[in-house]
Amino acid sequence: MKIDILSVVPQLITGFFDYSILKRAKEKGLLEINVHNLRDYTNYKHGQVDDYQFGGGAGLVLMIEPLANAIESLQKKTLYDEVIFLTPDGEVFNQQMANSLSLKNNLLLICGHYKGIDQRVRDHFITKEISIGDYVLSGGELGAAVLADAIGRLIPGVLNDETSALTDSFQDNLLAPPVYTRPETFRGWKVPDILLSGNHAKIEEWRYEKAVEITQQKRPDLG
Ligand code: ADE
DSSP, X not given: OEEEEEEXXXXXXXXHHHHSHHHHHHHTTSOEEEEEEGGGGOOSGGGOOEEEOTTOOSSEEEOHXXXXXXXXXXXHHOOOSEEEEEEEEEEEOOHHHHHHHTXXXXXXXXXXXXXXXOHHHHHHTOSEEEESSSSOOSBSHHHHHHHXXXXXXXXXXXXXXXXXXXXXXXXGGOOOOOOOOSOSEEXXXXXXXXXXXXXXXXXXXXXXXXXXHHHHHHOGGGO
């Protein structure tokens, strides 16, 4: 899979991909992530990519020309399954969306900044609009990093133990059950006996029951 990201501040996220789990995905050749600088695609002086909005109002808007130029240049090299704009008024991202996007071959993520991007870009180039939550960030970069991480870890082979993504919280609309590791007892606080029993069928049953219980307690809306 290839994820291309277009941003006015690529420095914000390039480091993240060099240290996260996605680094291993890149090294294994399972995932390619490229962050492109929008300023490399502008014909305006001094790398200008934004301007005041027509009709007045505070805040700069990313101009259509550099964005159209960048998107079309990237599209000449890659056939994208989706061109995604990160925006607080998009569809709120969740695990199901991560699952379905992880099945795609190529994604282009567009990060907005300032007051937003010229509406004509959204009308003519964007195929999907995604928000990472009901709050406003100063740009789409963190959203792009969230998407790339959530999607990237689902690509078969990226996680060491492939089944571990299947037992994540939110798969099957259940939160994950509690997990424990050594020591068996710490300050008298014991690991549940069932987990030490070696009875795998019973352990799976216990985990499922705990997942249901925790989901009902913490996120009854998921059930
Ligand atoms: N850009 C600004 N706020 C955002 C949000 N909540 N989700 C995605 N992109 C954004």
